[in-house]
Amino acid sequence: MKKLLNAIAMVSVLAGSAFSIANAAEVTSATAAAVSQAEVRKIDAANLKITLRHGPLANIGMPPMTMVFTVQDGAELEGLKVGDKVQFVAQQQGSQFVATELQPAP
Numbered sequence: 001m002k003k004l005l006n007a008i009a010m011v012s013v014l015a016g017s018a019f020s021i022a023n024a025a026e027v028t029s030a031t032a033a034a035v036s037q038a039e040v041r042k043i044d045a046a047n048l049k050i051t052l053r054h055g056p057l058a059n060i061g062m063p064p065m066t067m068v069f070t071v072q073d074g075a076e077l078e079g080l081k082v083g084d085k086v087q088f089v090a091q092q093q094g095s096q097f098v099a100t101e102l103q104p105a106p
């Protein structure tokens with residue numbers, strides 16, 4: 001009986017990890033499709049904020065506008081200046097909007 005329970009536990013663990021892998025793949029492709037274009041309007045490196053005039057953000061259902069985004073790492077702001085064309089992935093975290101994968105537009 002104990003063996004059977006162990007076998008069931010093992011199957012659950014395997015099923016669980018298969019689910020995580022499938023989930024991770026989904027997140028990756030969603031991110032690839034979510035890259036948005038923008039122009040830098042203002043940079044506030046001390047507060048890790050950047051104002052972007054962005055195009056449509058399909059992944060979070062937002063129309064084009066100018067707004068402030070937070071960045072997670074000041075290094076993402078290095079080398080950028082007002083007027084630069086950039087691309088980024090917009091993410092909503094609670095009431096905050098975060099610009100990730102921020103980089104000069106190709």
Ligand SMILES: [Cu+2]
Binds near residue numbers: 054063064065066067
């Ligand atoms: Cu916006």
